[in-house]
Structures are given as structure tokens and as C-alpha cells.
Amino acid sequence: MEISLFLKRMRSVTQALLIALMATLSQQATAQDGDAASGETLFNNNCKACHSAQDEVVVGPGLKGIQQRRDLAWLVKWIKNPNGVIQSGDEYAVALYNKFNKAQMTAFPAFGEKEVKDILAYVEKANTAAAPVAAAGTAAAGAPAGESAPSDLFTYILVALLIVMLLVLGVLMAIVSILSKAVSGEATASAGTSFSDRLRDGLVGLSKNSAIRSATVWFFILMVTKATVDGMYGVGIQQGYAPKQPIAFSHKLHAGQYKIDCNYCHTGVNRGKSATIPSANICMNCHGVIKKESPEIQKIYTAIEKNQPIEWVRIHNLPDLAYFNHAQHVNVGGVQCQQCHGEIQTMEVVEQRSSLTMGWCIDCHRKTEVNTKDNAYYDKLVELHKTNSKEPLKVADIGGLECSKCHY
Ligand code: HEC
Ligand code: HEC
Ligand code: HEC
Ligand code: HEC
Ligand code: HEC
Ligand code: HEC
Known part of the structure; x- marks a missing residue:
């Protein structure tokens, strides 16, 4: 019978699609290996703000030839905790530290031998490649996005494909089930109508179903009620407050893209009640060199010249009757900043995410x-x-x- 043949075809098409789906998924999972490649990502995300993989000095020295200068054990120790190495009196480290005007390198306590080896592999590769990638002089992360763009695009295409495949799969399954019914003789009465009509009838039937209708109505009533009640509780609460700041400082750029540790700027979080807002001197550790010509950065220079603090607008603010201590939560309690402040490292402008109520x-x-x-x-x-x-x-x-x- 013709229809059962068609049915079989449909089944095998569905199966083929499923297999293709699995294949793309597993390919995506194994797409990333190769040490220099993961080293490049690590380098771009963590080191590029301060180092070039070639010779140029950015904030710290260029890393070309670093494997000849230092052995692996030293490098691992240094990258995990540069301050510790300096404090241990290591001659090389102390000399370097002084040479770079006591600029603090960020510590990467989570890095181990594997990460360091990957980065070294990348540095090696960047210097043996025929044409060095970084434009001389402006290696301070001038074009960070360029190299990763193709793989991003690839991911988007994959996701789009997946969605299309799932849709096709859904429609095919519906057709198969209708056909199955037809074959089993259940629908002999309406044998004349086309598949698309039957599909539409199915959907219309669903929308006429009274249970589904009343569920939808209730859903909307509940949503509106919840929004109203939330709104009333929200009086006097600054959740969502995100004022414009005097300098267009971006956490997304500094803490997100360049992965600068929160402690590097908010030096109080582990030690005291207040997290503290960084003084202009901390900005100058980097902006003494980076992007000096930018008008936003010039505002930092002006503040220092006039000896006036930058007037950041305060966002989180408990009433005076309440006592809150950062060190107790962050250092003793081990609570992550993000649990209370949200994903700060993705915010262009800081916004208060939690209510801060009792x-x-x-x-x-x-x-x-x-x-x-x-x-x-x-x-x-x-x-x-x-x-x-x-x-x-x-x-x-x-x-x-x-x-x-x-x-x-
Ligand atoms: C905030 C800026 C900053 C970041 C981020 C940073 N460094 Fe450094 N790094 C420095 C500075 C500055 C020095 C020079 C020593 C000093 O002043 O402490 C240095 C020194 C070094 C040295 C010794 C260089 C030499 O010539 O002997 C190595 C190796 C190094 N960094 C690796 C890394 C790696 C790998 C990363 C990323 C995982 C990284 N650094 C991230 C600022 C930084
Ligand atoms: C390069 C320095 C720097 C780094 C790194 C940094 N911040 Fe900030 N942070 C600032 C400055 C400057 C402000 C004040 C301006 C603003 O609100 O954007 C600020 C403001 C904030 C505020 C709002 C303060 C208020 O007024 O209530 C929070 C919360 C915050 N930072 C959390 C974080 C967290 C969490 C991280 C790590 C993921 C982080 N910051 C990393 C410099 C930094
Ligand atoms: C550890 C290094 C580091 C520190 C500390 C730092 N920045 Fe930055 N900042 C950067 C890098 C890297 C860029 C990106 C520069 C680029 O786009 O080429 C940047 C960019 C900026 C920009 C955007 C400039 C523009 O015109 O594109 C502003 C504004 C800025 N920083 C403000 C600050 C302020 C304010 C502080 C102190 C609270 C600070 N930064 C501390 C590394 C740092
Ligand atoms: C348990 C919740 C909680 C955690 C965890 C937390 N904060 Fe806060 N943070 C607050 C509260 C509450 C305030 C408002 C304090 C006030 O007004 O006295 C605040 C205020 C701030 C401020 C404004 C300046 C100040 O100290 O009042 C900054 C900056 C800040 N937090 C940064 C951080 C950083 C960085 C981390 C992670 C290292 C962090 N916070 C972890 C709850 C938290
Ligand atoms: C994300 C969870 C979280 C939030 C939100 C939070 N805390 Fe805590 N809090 C903790 C943890 C965990 C500890 C235990 C720290 C320790 O081990 O001493 C703690 C301890 C404390 C202590 C010490 C208690 C004691 O008996 O030693 C005080 C005081 C405190 N918090 C005040 C506050 C205030 C005020 C707020 C709101 C503005 C707040 N906390 C919000 C998790 C939180
Ligand atoms: C874990 C910390 C914490 C504990 C414990 C706590 N409070 Fe609070 N309380 C707060 C914070 C934070 C605020 C300010 C935020 C707000 O207005 O909701 C506050 C606000 C208040 C207010 C003012 C409310 C208003 O609308 O201005 C009163 C009154 C109060 N608390 C009484 C108490 C009493 C009584 C207790 C003991 C049964 C208590 N609190 C226990 C954190 C706490």
C-alpha cells in the first residue's frame, strides 16, 4: 500500500535527522582541543590586557622567549601568586618588579601547570608564525574580538540549524502520527482532506479546548497580580537602580573581558566592612600606559591633577540602622560577589540586582x-x-x- 511506504520513508527521514543532530552535537563537544588554541583563549582573556605575546611592553614585559628566561616551575609559582614570589625575596622577581615601577601583576590562583603550559605553547606559536599578528606598538588589546569571531559565527549557525531541525522534526512527527491513524483506518471518514488541513484542525481544536482556555486566562490573571504586589512591595527599594557614572567605566570590559579580579579594585572585600571603591591611583596602574588619549581616561588624569576624588554615584546603600560586613561574607562565609550583586562582570553600567531588604x-x-x-x-x-x-x-x-x- 502506498501510504505505508510513505510512512516508512518518513520514519527513516526522521531517524536520519536525529542522527545528524547527535553528530553535530558531539562534533561541537570535541571541536576544541589543541594546547596552543586553548592557550590563546587563556592568554586573550587573562593576560592580554597587560602583556604582548611578542616583544612589546604593555603594562608588563612582552612574553616572547619567556621559556628561555624562566623554567616552568617558577612560571607556575609566579602566575599563581606573583606577590608571594616577590615577597619570598626571589632576586629575579624583585628586580623585575622594581623595573616595572612596582606595578602589581594580577594573581591567578586557579591556574595550574596545564594552563601555564597551554599559554607557553601559544606564546611559542605566536612567535614562530610567519607574520606576527599583533600590530606593533598598539598591542594593548587593540582588536581582541577579531580572532574569535569565526568560531562565534559557527556556534550561531549551529544553534540556528538545531532549531530548524527541531521544528522540522516536530512537524514530521505530527505527520507521522496522522498517517499512522489513517493507516489504522481510524480516519476513513475524512480521508479526502489534505494533511495540512488536518494539522490546522488539530491546532484549532486545541484552542477551543475549555481547560486550556481557562488555564491561559488564569495564567494572565496570576501574572498581573504578581506584578502589582511586587510593585507595591518595591516602594522605597532601589532594585534595578543603575545611575550614570561620571566616567564611563565598564565592568563588562574590565572584570568580564579582561578578567581583572574584583579584589584588585575593591580592596576591602576580604578585610573590612566596606568593599571600597578604587582610588584613581589604582586606575593609573594601567591607564598610565593604556588608552591615555581617550577623553574618558583624561578625566582620571584631571581628577589626579586637581587632587579631587572622582565622584562616583553610590548604588548599593543600606539605611544607617543596619550593619553589613563584606569580609564576614566574602572571606569567612565564602559567599560569591555574584550571589548578592548579580553578574557584575557582564554589566556595562552597574545595576543593583538584589532588593537589600531585611x-x-x-x-x-x-x-x-x-x-x-x-x-x-x-x-x-x-x-x-x-x-x-x-x-x-x-x-x-x-x-x-x-x-x-x-x-x-
Ligand atoms: C594587571 C596586569 C597584568 C596581568 C593581567 C598579567 N600580568 Fe604578568 N606581569 C605584569 C607586570 C607588571 C609584570 C612585571 C613584574 C611586576 O611588576 O610585578 C609581569 C610579569 C610577568 C612575567 C615575568 C616576565 C619576565 O619577563 O620575566 C610573566 C611570565 C607573566 N607576567 C605572565 C603572565 C601571564 C601568563 C598572565 C595571564 C595569565 C599575566 N602575566 C597577567 C602585569 C600583568
Ligand atoms: C578595574 C577596577 C574594578 C574592577 C576589576 C571591579 N570593579 Fe567594581 N567598581 C569599580 C568602580 C570604579 C566602581 C564605581 C563606578 C561604577 O559603579 O561603575 C565600581 C562599582 C561596583 C559596585 C557598585 C558600588 C556601589 O556604588 O554600590 C559593585 C557592586 C561592584 N563594583 C562589584 C564588583 C565586582 C563583583 C567585581 C568583580 C567581578 C568588580 N566590581 C570588579 C571598579 C572595579
Ligand atoms: C589592570 C588594568 C586596568 C585597570 C586597573 C583599569 N583599567 Fe580601564 N581599561 C583597561 C584596558 C585593557 C582597557 C581597554 C583599552 C582598549 O580598549 O584598548 C580599559 C579601558 C577603559 C576605559 C574605556 C576607554 C575608552 O575610551 O575606550 C575606561 C573609561 C576605563 N578603562 C576606566 C578605568 C577606570 C576609571 C579605572 C579605575 C577605577 C580603570 N579603568 C582601571 C585596563 C585597566
Ligand atoms: C552577602 C551579600 C554580599 C556579598 C557576598 C557581596 N556584597 Fe557587596 N554589598 C552588599 C551590600 C548589602 C552592600 C551595601 C552595603 C552598605 O550600604 O553598607 C554592598 C556594597 C558593595 C559596594 C559599594 C561600596 C561599599 O562597600 O559599601 C561594593 C563596591 C561591593 N559591594 C562590592 C562587592 C564585591 C567586589 C564583592 C565580592 C568580592 C561583594 N561586594 C560581595 C552585599 C554583598
Ligand atoms: C547570599 C547569602 C547571604 C545574604 C544575602 C546575606 N548574608 Fe549575612 N551571612 C551569610 C553567611 C554564609 C554568613 C556566615 C558567615 C560566617 O561563617 O561567619 C553570614 C553572616 C552574617 C552575620 C554574622 C552572623 C553571626 O552570628 O556571626 C551578619 C551580621 C550578617 N550576615 C548580616 C547580613 C546582612 C545585614 C545582610 C543583608 C543586608 C546579609 N547578611 C545578607 C550569608 C548571607
Ligand atoms: C540578617 C540581618 C538582620 C536581622 C537579623 C534583623 N534585621 Fe532588621 N533590618 C535589616 C536590614 C538590612 C534592614 C534595612 C532594609 C529594609 O529597610 O528593609 C532592616 C530594617 C529593619 C527595620 C526598619 C524597617 C523599615 O521599614 O525601615 C526594623 C524596625 C527592623 N529591621 C527590626 C528588626 C528586629 C526587631 C529584628 C530582630 C527580630 C531584626 N530587625 C533583625 C537586617 C536585619
Whole structure:
């Protein structure tokens, strides 16, 4: 019978599509290997703001020939913790540090031998390649996006293809199911109507279904109610506040693209109550060299010349009656900046993402387990808590709900 033949064809087309889908997916997963390639990504994301892979000095020295200057063990130690190496009195490091006017290199504690080897492979390759890529002199990340663009494009095309394939798959499945019904003789009455008509009838039938209709109506009513209630609670709360700043400073560029550590600028987060906003001197560690001619950067110079601080507009601000301490949360508690501030490293302009209400603080203290690992201070408490409760030790259990802890 013709129709069953057609059905078989359809099945095999569907199967072929599925296989193609899996193949593209797995290819995507294995597309990235090769040490110099991953080294290039690491270098561009972490080092390029301050180093050229060739000879030029950017903020730090050019890395050409670094493998001849230093051995692997030293390099790993240095990149993990440059300050530690300098402080240990390592002669080479101290001399270099002085030569570069005591400019601080960022520490990369998460980097190990593998990452360093990859970067070295890339530096090697960048110098053996026939024509060096970086334009001389302006290697300060002049055109960072150029090289990665093709692979981005590739990803977009893949995603688009996937979506199209899924749509086709859906339609095919619908057709197959209609055909199956037809074959089993269920639809002999309407045998004359075409497939597209039947498909449309199916959809129209769905929209007439009263259960589905009332579910849709309820969904909208609930959404509107929620929006109204949220709006009323929001009075006096600055969630979403994102004022324009006197200098167009971008976290997306500095913390995102160039992966500069938050601590590098907000030096108080591990030590004190306040995270602190960096002074113009910290900007000058880099902008003494980078993009001096930009009018936005010139504003930093003006501030320093006039000896006036840059007047950043404050965004997060608790009322005076509440006490909040960064070091307690970041250093002792191990809470990530992003849990409270959102994905700062993607923001062109900083926006307040959390409500900063008392309910918000308390809610997290109820839910969050205390980070007691490697902290002898908590050992006795944990034992005591174990004898009383099977639940893990939460912030609420150590006084995180006591009024006096948060109110002066
Ligand atoms: C914030 C700027 C900055 C960043 C980011 C940075 N460095 Fe450095 N680096 C420096 C400075 C400045 C020096 C010179 C020593 C000093 O002043 O501490 C240096 C020195 C070095 C040296 C020694 C060079 C030599 O000639 O002996 C190596 C190796 C090095 N960096 C590797 C890296 C790698 C790899 C990365 C990325 C994972 C990186 N650096 C990221 C600023 C930076
Ligand atoms: C190169 C320096 C630099 C780095 C790196 C940096 N910041 Fe900032 N940050 C600033 C400056 C300058 C401001 C004030 C201007 C503004 O709001 O954009 C600021 C403002 C903020 C604010 C808002 C402060 C307020 O007024 O309430 C938050 C929150 C913040 N940064 C978090 C972070 C986090 C999280 C990271 C790491 C992912 C980070 N910053 C990395 C320089 C930096
Ligand atoms: C660790 C190095 C580093 C530090 C510290 C740093 N910047 Fe930058 N900044 C850069 C790099 C790299 C660029 C990108 C330059 C480019 O596009 O060529 C940049 C770009 C900028 C730009 C955009 C300039 C333009 O016209 O395109 C502004 C504005 C800026 N920084 C402000 C600041 C301020 C304000 C501070 C201090 C709070 C600061 N930066 C600290 C490395 C740094
Ligand atoms: C547990 C939540 C929480 C975490 C984690 C957190 N912050 Fe904050 N942050 C706040 C609150 C609340 C304020 C407002 C403080 C105030 O007004 O006294 C704030 C304010 C700030 C400010 C404005 C200046 C100041 O100190 O008041 C900066 C900058 C900042 N945070 C940066 C950071 C960085 C960088 C990190 C990660 C290293 C971080 N924060 C982690 C809750 C948090
Ligand atoms: C993302 C979760 C989170 C949020 C939000 C949060 N905290 Fe905490 N808080 C913690 C953790 C985790 C600790 C435990 C730190 C430790 O081990 O001492 C803590 C501890 C504290 C302590 C010390 C409690 C004690 O008994 O030692 C105070 C005070 C405190 N937080 C105040 C606040 C205030 C005020 C806010 C709101 C503005 C807030 N916290 C928001 C996670 C959070
Ligand atoms: C984990 C920290 C924390 C604890 C514990 C805490 N508060 Fe608060 N409280 C805050 C913060 C932050 C604010 C300011 C934010 C706001 O207005 O919602 C606040 C605001 C308030 C306000 C002013 C409300 C307003 O609308 O201005 C009162 C009153 C108050 N708290 C009473 C208490 C009492 C009573 C307790 C003990 C049962 C307590 N708080 C425990 C963090 C805390």
C-alpha cells in the first residue's frame, strides 16, 4: 500500500535527522582541543590586557622567549601568586618588579601547570608564525574580538540549524502520527482532506479546548497580580537602580573581558566592612600606559591633577540602622560577589540586582549552610549542633537571625 511506504520513508527521514543532530552535537563537544588554541583563549582573556605575546611592553614585559628566561616551575609559582614570589625575596622577581615601577601583576590562583603550559605553547606559536599578528606598538588589546569571531559565527549557525531541525522534526512527527491513524483506518471518514488541513484542525481544536482556555486566562490573571504586589512591595527599594557614572567605566570590559579580579579594585572585600571603591591611583596602574588619549581616561588624569576624588554615584546603600560586613561574607562565609550583586562582570553600567531588604538577608541566612571547612573556630559549634539536630549548621543557627547582629 502506498501510504505505508510513505510512512516508512518518513520514519527513516526522521531517524536520519536525529542522527545528524547527535553528530553535530558531539562534533561541537570535541571541536576544541589543541594546547596552543586553548592557550590563546587563556592568554586573550587573562593576560592580554597587560602583556604582548611578542616583544612589546604593555603594562608588563612582552612574553616572547619567556621559556628561555624562566623554567616552568617558577612560571607556575609566579602566575599563581606573583606577590608571594616577590615577597619570598626571589632576586629575579624583585628586580623585575622594581623595573616595572612596582606595578602589581594580577594573581591567578586557579591556574595550574596545564594552563601555564597551554599559554607557553601559544606564546611559542605566536612567535614562530610567519607574520606576527599583533600590530606593533598598539598591542594593548587593540582588536581582541577579531580572532574569535569565526568560531562565534559557527556556534550561531549551529544553534540556528538545531532549531530548524527541531521544528522540522516536530512537524514530521505530527505527520507521522496522522498517517499512522489513517493507516489504522481510524480516519476513513475524512480521508479526502489534505494533511495540512488536518494539522490546522488539530491546532484549532486545541484552542477551543475549555481547560486550556481557562488555564491561559488564569495564567494572565496570576501574572498581573504578581506584578502589582511586587510593585507595591518595591516602594522605597532601589532594585534595578543603575545611575550614570561620571566616567564611563565598564565592568563588562574590565572584570568580564579582561578578567581583572574584583579584589584588585575593591580592596576591602576580604578585610573590612566596606568593599571600597578604587582610588584613581589604582586606575593609573594601567591607564598610565593604556588608552591615555581617550577623553574618558583624561578625566582620571584631571581628577589626579586637581587632587579631587572622582565622584562616583553610590548604588548599593543600606539605611544607617543596619550593619553589613563584606569580609564576614566574602572571606569567612565564602559567599560569591555574584550571589548578592548579580553578574557584575557582564554589566556595562552597574545595576543593583538584589532588593537589600531585611527579608532578603534573613532568607539567605535561613537557607545557607555555614562554611565551616578548615575553620577551627567552628569545630566545637559543629559538634554541639550535631548532637541537637540532623540538619546541617545554617547561618540562622549561629545567630544570623538575632536583631542585634544586624542592628546597631
Ligand atoms: C594587571 C596586569 C597584568 C596581568 C593581567 C598579567 N600580568 Fe604578568 N606581569 C605584569 C607586570 C607588571 C609584570 C612585571 C613584574 C611586576 O611588576 O610585578 C609581569 C610579569 C610577568 C612575567 C615575568 C616576565 C619576565 O619577563 O620575566 C610573566 C611570565 C607573566 N607576567 C605572565 C603572565 C601571564 C601568563 C598572565 C595571564 C595569565 C599575566 N602575566 C597577567 C602585569 C600583568
Ligand atoms: C578595574 C577596577 C574594578 C574592577 C576589576 C571591579 N570593579 Fe567594581 N567598581 C569599580 C568602580 C570604579 C566602581 C564605581 C563606578 C561604577 O559603579 O561603575 C565600581 C562599582 C561596583 C559596585 C557598585 C558600588 C556601589 O556604588 O554600590 C559593585 C557592586 C561592584 N563594583 C562589584 C564588583 C565586582 C563583583 C567585581 C568583580 C567581578 C568588580 N566590581 C570588579 C571598579 C572595579
Ligand atoms: C589592570 C588594568 C586596568 C585597570 C586597573 C583599569 N583599567 Fe580601564 N581599561 C583597561 C584596558 C585593557 C582597557 C581597554 C583599552 C582598549 O580598549 O584598548 C580599559 C579601558 C577603559 C576605559 C574605556 C576607554 C575608552 O575610551 O575606550 C575606561 C573609561 C576605563 N578603562 C576606566 C578605568 C577606570 C576609571 C579605572 C579605575 C577605577 C580603570 N579603568 C582601571 C585596563 C585597566
Ligand atoms: C552577602 C551579600 C554580599 C556579598 C557576598 C557581596 N556584597 Fe557587596 N554589598 C552588599 C551590600 C548589602 C552592600 C551595601 C552595603 C552598605 O550600604 O553598607 C554592598 C556594597 C558593595 C559596594 C559599594 C561600596 C561599599 O562597600 O559599601 C561594593 C563596591 C561591593 N559591594 C562590592 C562587592 C564585591 C567586589 C564583592 C565580592 C568580592 C561583594 N561586594 C560581595 C552585599 C554583598
Ligand atoms: C547570599 C547569602 C547571604 C545574604 C544575602 C546575606 N548574608 Fe549575612 N551571612 C551569610 C553567611 C554564609 C554568613 C556566615 C558567615 C560566617 O561563617 O561567619 C553570614 C553572616 C552574617 C552575620 C554574622 C552572623 C553571626 O552570628 O556571626 C551578619 C551580621 C550578617 N550576615 C548580616 C547580613 C546582612 C545585614 C545582610 C543583608 C543586608 C546579609 N547578611 C545578607 C550569608 C548571607
Ligand atoms: C540578617 C540581618 C538582620 C536581622 C537579623 C534583623 N534585621 Fe532588621 N533590618 C535589616 C536590614 C538590612 C534592614 C534595612 C532594609 C529594609 O529597610 O528593609 C532592616 C530594617 C529593619 C527595620 C526598619 C524597617 C523599615 O521599614 O525601615 C526594623 C524596625 C527592623 N529591621 C527590626 C528588626 C528586629 C526587631 C529584628 C530582630 C527580630 C531584626 N530587625 C533583625 C537586617 C536585619
